[in-house]
Amino acid sequence: MATPHINAKEGDFHKTVLMPGDPLRAKYIAEHFLxxxxxxTNVRxxxxxxxSYKGKKISVMGSGMGIPSISIYxxxxYSFYGVExxxxxxxxxxxxxxxKVNDVIIAQGASTNSNFASQFHLDGTFAPIADFKLLIKAYNKANELNIDVKIGNILSSDNFYAQGSEGWKRWKELGILGVEMEAAGLYSVAASLNKKALGMFTVSDHFIYTDTILSSKERETKLNDMITLALESFAE
Structure with a gap:
């Protein structure tokens, strides 16, 4: 049945959904890989x-930018379409x-500066982490495909423009590999609903190696290693 933000019918989504932020990247994956x-669905x-990918079922959908957006979708x-x-x-x-730029990171954990987890009324700090079975499956497939992946903690930030802040250096000192804007919300929603989630990222720019950056077009086309890894790992 349709929800306020998804107009798909029951059974339209398969058990596993790949979720890029950009809906046009979802379209790119559907047209070039599936x-x-x-x-x-096409609401908003x-x-x-x-x-399907090589005869195995898979779905893909955009999430939009930021924890509020991905948490809704x-x-x-998870709740209405049987996605696991x-x-x-x-x-x-x-x-x-x-x-480095173009490297693939698999997020074992997702630290955050978001207040998203306050809704759970915890007497402490929740640590959003990936599902281990999904993580090890992707890691093993990456080795099989000779795709070099880095595994570790990332930061899911509420801020894209940090207004000149150097706070990223403190995160770096704690071993944070990189920064994005959604994974901590996704991991938290999955945990609250007893579902599974994993975040995989291609490094498109770097806070240290600032002379290399991907254009928006390159971001669309140079993520193929990560897309292939996800499809090879999770289509079923």
Whole structure:
């Protein structure tokens, strides 16, 4: 049945959904990677598709930017469409010297400066983490495909423009590999609903190596290693 933000019908989504931020990236994946892909939702231009990859079922849908947006779509997919696994596939900014532009990061944990988890009324701080079975599956597939991946903690930030702040250096000192804007919200929603989630990111720019940056067009086309890894790992 349709929700306020998704107009798909029951059964339109498969058990696993790949979720890039940009709906046009979802369209790109459907058109360039999937077989028999069909559009299943388009509310507010947030495109979603279902199809198959090498004969195995998979869906893909945009999430929009930021924790509030991905939390809405993931909640509705998990709660109303029978989705069990959401794999966030996106870009991130690099913090650590151990990662370079075009590297693929798999987020074991997602630290955040968001207040999103306050809704759970905890007497402490919740640590949003990936589902281990999804993580190890992606890691093993990356080794099989000879795709070099970095695994560790990332930051899900509420701020894209930090107004000149140097606070990223403190996160870097704590081993944070890079920064994006959604994974902590996705991991938290998955945990609250007893579902599974994983975040995978291609480094599109870097806070240290500032001479290399991907254009918006390159971000669309140079994420193919990560997209292939996600499809090879999770289509079923």
């Amino acid at each position: 077989e028999e892909a069909r559009e299943v 231009g947030m495109l979603g598709y279902s199809g 993931s909640h509705e997919l 696994n959401i794999i966030r596939i996106g870009s991130c900014g690099g913090y650590s010297e151990d990662v």
